[in-house]
Amino acid sequence: MWSVIILSGALMFADNQRQLEPAHQVINYVVTAIYSFSHVPLEALDWGSDTWASHQSLLTENQQLKQKLLFLAQKQLKFKALEAENLRLKSLLRAAMDVRGRVKMAEIVGINPDPFTHEVLLNRGTADGIRVGQPLLGSDGLIGQIIAVTSAHSSRALLISDANHALPVQINRNGVRAIAVGSGHLGKLYLAYLPDSADVKVGDLLVSSGLGGRFPFGYPVATVTMVKHDPGAPFATAEARPKALLDRLRHVLILVHQDVVPLPPPGPWPTLPPAVCAPPPVISATNSTATTSTLAAPVVATPVSATAPVQATSSTPLTQPSVPTLPTKLPVKPVVKPVVVKPVKPVAEVTAPPIKNKEHKIPYQAPDDFSAQPSSETSSSATAVTGS
Amino acid sequence: MPASRDTTPFFSLFFSVLMALFLTTLPIAKEWQWAQPQWLLLIVLYWGFMLPHRFGILSAWIIGLLLDCVGSGLIGLHGLVMAIIAQLVYLLHIRMRTFPAWQKGAVIFVLVGLYQTILRLINSVLGYPTPEGLFYYLSSVSSVLVWPLLVWMLSPSIKKNRYS
Numbered sequence: 001m002w003s004v005i006i007l008s009g010a011l012m013f014a015d016n017q018r019q020l021e022p023a024h025q026v027i028n029y030v031v032t033a034i035y036s037f038s039h040v041p042l043e044a045l046d047w048g049s050d051t052w053a054s055h056q057s058l059l060t061e062n063q064q065l066k067q068k069l070l071f072l073a074q075k076q077l078k079f080k081a082l083e084a085e086n087l088r089l090k091s092l093l094r095a096a097m098d099v100r101g102r103v104k105m106a107e108i109v110g111i112n113p114d115p116f117t118h119e120v121l122l123n124r125g126t127a128d129g130i131r132v133g134q135p136l137l138g139s140d141g142l143i144g145q146i147i148a149v150t151s152a153h154s155s156r157a158l159l160i161s162d163a164n165h166a167l168p169v170q171i172n173r174n175g176v177r178a179i180a181v182g183s184g185h186l187g188k189l190y191l192a193y194l195p196d197s198a199d200v201k202v203g204d205l206l207v208s209s210g211l212g213g214r215f216p217f218g219y220p221v222a223t224v225t226m227v228k229h230d231p232g233a234p235f236a237t238a239e240a241r242p243k244a245l246l247d248r249l250r251h252v253l254i255l256v257h258q259d260v261v262p263l264p265p266p267g268p269w270p271t272l273p274p275a276v277c278a279p280p281p282v283i284s285a286t287n288s289t290a291t292t293s294t295l296a297a298p299v300v301a302t303p304v305s306a307t308a309p310v311q312a313t314s315s316t317p318l319t320q321p322s323v324p325t326l327p328t329k330l331p332v333k334p335v336v337k338p339v340v341v342k343p344v345k346p347v348a349e350v351t352a353p354p355i356k357n358k359e360h361k362i363p364y365q366a367p368d369d370f371s372a373q374p375s376s377e378t379s380s381s382a383t384a385v386t387g388s
Numbered sequence: 389m390p391a392s393r394d395t396t397p398f399f400s401l402f403f404s405v406l407m408a409l410f411l412t413t414l415p416i417a418k419e420w421q422w423a424q425p426q427w428l429l430l431i432v433l434y435w436g437f438m439l440p441h442r443f444g445i446l447s448a449w450i451i452g453l454l455l456d457c458v459g460s461g462l463i464g465l466h467g468l469v470m471a472i473i474a475q476l477v478y479l480l481h482i483r484m485r486t487f488p489a490w491q492k493g494a495v496i497f498v499l500v501g502l503y504q505t506i507l508r509l510i511n512s513v514l515g516y517p518t519p520e521g522l523f524y525y526l527s528s529v530s531s532v533l534v535w536p537l538l539v540w541m542l543s544p545s546i547k548k549n550r551y552s
Contacts (some may be wrong), residue, residue, distance in 0.1 A: 004471045010464075012463065012468070015462045020463055037413075111421075113424075113458060182436075248420045276464055
């Protein structure tokens with residue numbers, strides 16, 4: 001008995017000191033086999049429900065998916081425009097890089113049986129280019145990150161709600177930075193080291209801040225559910241609920257490759273890669289006067305909005321893009337105005353029903369908040385142009 | 389001196405452990421995991437009570453290590469706790485035979501509860517969050533509830549030559 005106790009104690013100590021890494025490699029192979037074995041009934045269930053599903057339910061599902069697709073495609077149109085504009089504004093501000101990623105879809109094939117840890121097993125591995133540290137995304141928000149690649153077709157991922165997980169976030173409303181620490185409970189994250197004076201409100205959306213270099217910037221993470229200011233405590237306590245439904249996931253996206261795309265050097269209206277600024281087909285209807293009006297938008301709007309310190313340091317690049325160079329890059333512009341203003345609203349109303357349904361929520365919430373800015377800019381620019 | 393010599397094939401022991409492992413790793417939503425029976429511990433308890441001279445502390449320790457490997461905690465943690473429980477099972481196994489059914493259930497409940505309590509204690513020392521409230525012990529309750537099923541399934545595999 002005592003020998004067993006001493007042996008386990010030694011094992012635990014060695015593991016705690018990270019001395020058992022080679023053993024973990026072997027264990028991971030074996031465990032992967034066990035998990036794939038226990039995944040069989042679920043697959044059988046899936047296959048069964050797909051095969052013997054009623055015609056009617058399939059039709060309904062098809063209908064729903066089509067609606068969702070339409071809605072997302074329409075969203076995508078707007079995103080293209082916003083992305084192009086965003087890239088342009090960034091280049092104005094001499095922001096050096098933009099990170100875009102390629103994603104791989106993965107299925108959750110196993111869940112760690114230990115209720116203390118929030119860890120899942122995925123069916124993607126080295127063969128798919130998966131590496132430790134790659135972030136995991138869901139349709140609603142960030143989910144976690146890869147912590148071990150166990151074989152050619154399997155890997156382990158830690159969810160953001162695990163007590164050992166933390167990620168840098170910032171509040172979408174005002175950019176206040178914080179660290180979202182997992183609590184060990186699925187629906188709860190803590191915000192660590194939040195100053196008592198920080199501007200945090202219940203309902204604030206937390207997006208990943210991109211600091212630390214592991215998670216990309218701007219993915220929704222959680223919504224603040226509770227803020228408490230205790231005069232006796234050094235920091236305010238805040239809780240947030242993850243946007244992604246961490247316990248109802250089957251399929252996730254792994255951000256496999258974070259392409260760091262160097263932006264063109266700052267100058268008068270840099271040309272953008274065609275993929276980014278390819279104008280959606282809707283635009284052919286617009287005339288050239290509208291495009292020139294939107295062209296003026298960034299130049300007019302940026303100093304007004306929030307970039308006072310930036311303007312002070314780098315006033316030359318901001319003023320550089322002067323009007324004479326504009327006509328050469330015209331094809332870029334038309335994107336902004338027509339898409340945002342005209343066709344969006346009616347389509348959004350037509351396809352609105354799927355949003356109300358919990359399962360068909362719009363995947364990416366942040367752009368809704370972002371969309372307020374460009375539309376206001378375009379309107380302000382429009383007024384500016386008409387005024388002039 | 390054993391009162392009987394068992395000839396239970398090794399295969400049934402091995403297979404029962406495999407099935408328990410399978411049930412443990414079955415993908416279940418995180419919240420339901422709290423209510424999941426401790427399948428591997430129940431296997432240790434069953435064979436510990438039924439075949440105490442074949443299934444002892446060392447076997448329990450190995451099964452615990454298996455559970456450690458499947459999970460992600462420290463290697464040796466479940467092994468240690470399983471070994472402690474197996475020692476208790478060895479001390480109790482003769483008395484257990486004289487108990488009525490409800491008392492057997494109570495013993496199972498206490499042993500699974502003790503296993504969970506020790507695990508929780510060590511986990512809290514290691515810095516993992518400890519669950520609030522008593523719902524953590526749902527697992528003990530469900531373990532007791534599946535115990536009769538386990539006995540019904542495993543008892544046919546026990547073969548003993550009684551000679552005393």
